[in-house]
Amino acid sequence: MKNACHGDAFSPVVLNAASTAFWYQRLDMIDYLSLALGHGLLAVALLRLVLLDDLDVDPRVKEHKQRAEAERSAATNSGRASQRMKAQETASERDQDEAAL
Template sequence: MIDQIALALGHGLLAVALLRLALRGDVDTDPLVEELKDEGAAKRRAHSSAGRKAARRTADAGPGPDL
C-alpha cells in the first residue's frame, strides 16, 4: 500500500512540474531565434529597392522637429 502511494505521489509531482513548465510563456520562445529573424528581415529590407529607398528618405530627412 505504501509503495503505491509513493509511486502515485512521485508521478503526480512530476505531472505537476511538467504542466507548470508547459504553461510558461518564456519557455516557448528562444531569444536567439527571434534575433536571427530580425536580422534576416533587416537584410531582406536592405537588399530590396523599396527598403533602400526608405532608408535613403529617412537619412535625407534628418532629425525630426523638436517638440
C-alpha cells in the same frame, strides 16, 4: 533455543506465501501511494514548465530574424527606398526637436 513456529531460532527462516501474504497486501498499498505521489509531483512540475511564458522564446532567434529581415529589405530597391525615407523622417523629427529647444 527453540522457536515454536520455525524450529531453531538461529536457523534460517523460510517464508512461504501463506505466511507473508498478509504483509505484502499492506505493502502494496504503500507502493501504490508512493508511485501515485511521485508521478503526481512529476505531472505538476511538467505542467508548471509547460505554462511558462518564456519557454519558447529565444532572444538570439529574434535577433537573427530581425537581421535577416533588414538584410532582405536592404537587398531590394523598395527596401532601400523605404530605409532612406525612414532615415529622412527621423532626421527631420530630430531637427524639429532641436529647433523647439
